[in-house]
Amino acid sequence: MFMRGSDFAKNTSSTIDRLLAIHCFDNSVEMVMKIFVDYKKISLPKDKNNNPKKHWEYYDLLKNLEKLPTSSKIGNLHEERNNVHHRGDVPSFETLIKYQGYTEDFLKEVFSKEFETCYDTLSLADLIDINDIRVKVKEAESAFNETRYNDCVGRSDEALQTAVFDGHRIVELAGKLTGYWGGGGESNFSKIIRDDYSNNYNEETYKKLAADVSKSFLQLGQALSTSQFLDEYRIEFIKHRQRVDLLSENIVLDKIEALHSLNFVRNLILKWQSEGLFSEK
Numbered sequence: 001m002f003m004r005g006s007d008f009a010k011n012t013s014s015t016i017d018r019l020l021a022i023h024c025f026d027n028s029v030e031m032v033m034k035i036f037v038d039y040k041k042i043s044l045p046k047d048k049n050n051n052p053k054k055h056w057e058y059y060d061l062l063k064n065l066e067k068l069p070t071s072s073k074i075g076n077l078h079e080e081r082n083n084v085h086h087r088g089d090v091p092s093f094e095t096l097i098k099y100q101g102y103t104e105d106f107l108k109e110v111f112s113k114e115f116e117t118c119y120d121t122l123s124l125a126d127l128i129d130i131n132d133i134r135v136k137v138k139e140a141e142s143a144f145n146e147t148r149y150n151d152c153v154g155r156s157d158e159a160l161q162t163a164v165f166d167g168h169r170i171v172e173l174a175g176k177l178t179g180y181w182g183g184g185g186e187s188n189f190s191k192i193i194r195d196d197y198s199n200n201y202n203e204e205t206y207k208k209l210a211a212d213v214s215k216s217f218l219q220l221g222q223a224l225s226t227s228q229f230l231d232e233y234r235i236e237f238i239k240h241r242q243r244v245d246l247l248s249e250n251i252v253l254d255k256i257e258a259l260h261s262l263n264f265v266r267n268l269i270l271k272w273q274s275e276g277l278f279s280e281k
Contacts, residue, residue: 149258
């Protein structure tokens with residue numbers, strides 16, 4: 001959520017993005033505070049009638065962390081969020097940068113002092129269940145953090161190829177879709193993509209040609225079917241592949257281009273994972 005807010009904050013020309021950035025910063029803080037009270041098993045405070053409240057409110061959550069140096073600044077962030085949400089105030093670029101810094105400082109303090117975890121080691125890649133895919137994405141993240149932007153794009157693409165081709169069911173399921181959409185049963189398409197299709201030909205030259213044609217039709221069907229799994233990421237996939245093609249031309253890519261490829265691959269992999277498309281090898 002914080003990273004999404006940081007992305008919105010970069011687009012200073014968009015009023016909507018500036019509004020969304022403040023919301024994301026504030027939401028990321030509230031989410032972490034709720035995780036904290038659950039982690040510490042802190043009970044809900046009582047209302048004015050001395051009865052336990054039904055749910056946590058923002059400032060009640062913040063009271064549990066008021067010992068942290070950045071807590072007062074986070075209170076100011078919530079006031080800014082209320083101004084944005086209820087009055088439609090548009091924060092300036094300077095305001096965004098200020099609260100982006102306050103939010104990150106607060107998150108770092110909570111994770112280091114309360115969760116005993118280094119904030120800087122946290123990664124969206126940690127949400128990926130499949131180990132070899134997670135490793136590839138982490139390599140792309142490391143390249144990005146070390147400003148090796150061309151390497152980041154290349155390693156992001158390696159992660160995507162691992163997810164699609166390296167035994168994690170994407171191509172397997174695409175093959176099944178190819179069979180279903182090809183008419184199934186004894187349709188011409190289903191016949192031509194069978195492993196034994198070339199056995200219909202005795203002469204060696206034709207047999208090899210038939211085998212190549214059969215494999216090509218299967219690969220074409222798998223490619224078309226796999227593209228269906230991209231859903232709303234189709235355009236981002238094309239842009240990512242354009243960046244990958246630029247690598248072979250030794251063109252230097254910038255930070256924004258690398259981040260777009262990294263975010264595209266991470267988000268797509270997490271989408272596929274949530275849909276149950278992956279399986280361990």
